[in-house]
């Protein structure tokens with residue numbers, strides 16, 4: 514439409530900037546039937562060999578849109594509010610439609626391993642049973658995915674194991690019950706995470722744990738409850754970050770997270786968390802280590818350890834893994850910016866307009 518000289522001001526979902534003024538068009542209605550959409554085509558990215566060779570082994574797939582949860586640090590509550598009354602917030606593709614996309618990706622891009630990116634992946638035991646029956650019959654490639662403990666029932670973990678699941682990513686976020694449930698809005702109990710880890714391990718499935726450090730109300734003692742939860746479950750890799758919020762996320766409205774600079778102890782813990790968990794270091798040793806000034810050694814050692822763990826967790830062959838990692842490092846993504854943890858309290862739309 515724009516190529517033909519049309520008016521962007523008439524296109525729903527599109528904002529335009531004309532004569533010094535923003536024109537904000539209303540949102541388009543959400544598509545209820547996801548099977549009607551074309552498959553996501555990564556051709557533009559796959560023109561670059563280092564991207565293509567890496568993502569062939571972690572080919573991203575979405576089985577649905579939306580989420581059953583409303584975590585306070587996530588973009589989902591903002592999206593839910595933006596589209597209220599304008600379509601179904603939670604939508605799932607049919608198993609047959611997802612299988613068709615996997616086969617297409619295998620034939621067209623040489624996909625060798627898939628990554629299911631959405632938290633709806635394992636929603637609904639009937640969907641799961643139907644999907645994996647088809648997967649075993651027609652796809653037969655290893656895969657990994659994201660899952661909440663509530664979805665990792667005995668039956669589902671058996672389906673995962675029988676279908677070639679390499680690893681599962683579980684977001685612990687915090688080992689402290691109050692922070693996880695009351696501050697971050699996650700409903701799972703600590704016991705549910707422990708049980709999910711035990712189940713996956715019993716079926717030979719690796720798992721990655723994601724953590725958030727520096728949530729409101731978290732002091733160093735509470736951060737060490739997260740460390741303890743990781744040590745107790747021994748994930749194959751631990752991905753920790755200091756709290757950073759999407760603009761407009763419910764938690765970003767709290768005064769205490771605005772313009773906040775996390776203490777050095779938390780930044781240090783973030784850098785060396787995985788290495789210390791992998792070595793099973795006692796807390797008293799880790800507490801001593803995190804009292805050092807923020808330093809490049811922790812950063813370097815932490816990154817190397819994380820890369821090794823991630824390599825195991827993803828199953829990506831060495832050459833594409835190192836090549837992709839080299840590009841990421843060279844482009845500066847591994848540099849810690851001083852403003853990295855600054856949180857923007859404005860609603861998403863306002864922040865976008867200001868940045869434009």
Ligand code: SF4
Nearest residue numbers: 580582583584587589
């Ligand atoms: S953090 Fe994950 S589980 Fe929570 S609302 Fe966002 S997508 Fe859903």
